[in-house]
Amino acid sequence: NAGVTQTPKFRVLKTGQSMTLLCAQDMNHEYMYWYRQDPGMGLRLIHYSVGEGTTAKGEVPDGYNVSRLKKQNFLLGLESAAPSQTSVYFCASSADTYNEQFFGPGTRLTVL
């Protein structure tokens, strides 16, 4: 039982490059979330999904897109990376909107 996994763990991009972060969960959870964590700050929600085929914007969605084509996967895309997107990205999932969210190990992204 792997829980929530994220691919890749580390990535360095140049300004303007694109990339996709993959989140996968094996707990059959309906709800999935992408957060970013910047130094000295708590996690901030980028986008989330309340079920397969659905997505919604969070607090800081600009510059990111997401897709949830399969229930177990939630993809976060950066079309044209900017240095301001240098951050640690966490994916999370939960069975419902009441109990705890389970987090992946994070992806450390650096944009030069």
Add this chain to the structure above:
Amino acid sequence: AQKITQTQPGMFVQEKEAVTLDCTYDTSDQSYGLFWYKQPSSGEMIFLIYQGSYDEQNATEGRYSLNFQKARKSTNLVISASQLGDSAMYFCAMREFGYNQGGKLIFGQGTELSVKP
């Protein structure tokens, strides 16, 4: 608007002593949940303890307990008998249960706890 405030950027505690980490929140919803997560230096987010807004008893989970004061909108985390492994960043977070909230978590800025031997 929902907001979580953790006013202690850093805390020190002697090993085996108890420590309290403060958290206040702001919400207009009557139905919500409060969560504490631990983030060690390795970076993962570890769920510790949960308190629902309608729970009458303070939550406890092993050495972790919450001092939940609903009228004051505070939910302080108490760690008893601190251990060196408790050194980490601690985040308080809130989930509003209202329709269309999507169950998203709102996080505070965190408190870095250092346990001294």
